[in-house]
Amino acid sequence: MAKLYPYLHSEDARAQAEFYTEALGGEILSVMTYGEMPGAKDESLKDKVLHLALVAAGVTIFLSDSFRPVHPGTNLNLSLEFADEEEARKAFANLAEGGTIGHPLEPAFWGTLFGQVTDKYGVLWMITTEASQAG
Template sequence: MAKLTPYLVSEDARAQADFYINALGGEIVSVMTHGQLPDASEAVKDKVLHMCLVAGGIHFFMSDSVYAPLNRGNGIQLSLEFPTEAEARDAFAKLGEGGTVRHPLEPAFWGALFGQIEDKYGVIWMITTEAQACQA
């Protein structure tokens, strides 16, 4: 069975990782820079080649965009489901700092809270809670 790990390419992977750790809790597990490559260019030696971090209990990989310009897009969104409303609201507020609310965090017709934000790095997050079973 395959394992999915989000891999985010960034203009500043260290700052973006710190932002996610502050918003969701976690830590940077490891960082490899371009300077660790055998024939590293002096111009990019401090740029992140590969980073592993845990934020919100989820493993992410990140790197700096070095050889090609970074183009923001809407082809992928990250969905975080929280067990409580308080956790969802906290993550929504923190990830939304400096970003844009695309859909406010509010009760959805399927019985959960749902909201959507684009963070200040252009990553689109869907924040939700577990759907509540229908009560008769």
């Protein structure tokens, strides 16, 4: 059995990680910089994030700083399902700060709450609840 982890490339991985841990609740588990890499010679890269692991909303997410411009796309959404409507609404509102709402969080015809938001880093999120929480 495999595990799937979102791995996000960022223009500022530390700031993005802090945003997610505050918006969704969680913590940064580890940060490794390019300066820690054996044989690292470029002083300008020493503080750049090579690999960062965090847990937010109970999900492990990896990030790293990108050396080329980050261009958000529309071919991938991160979907978070909450058992509790209040948690879903809080996460949705927090992720929407500085971002854009594509679809408000509201009851969907299939029996759950559903909403889409693009956060201020360009990451697309789908927030849902379990069917019993569609109110």
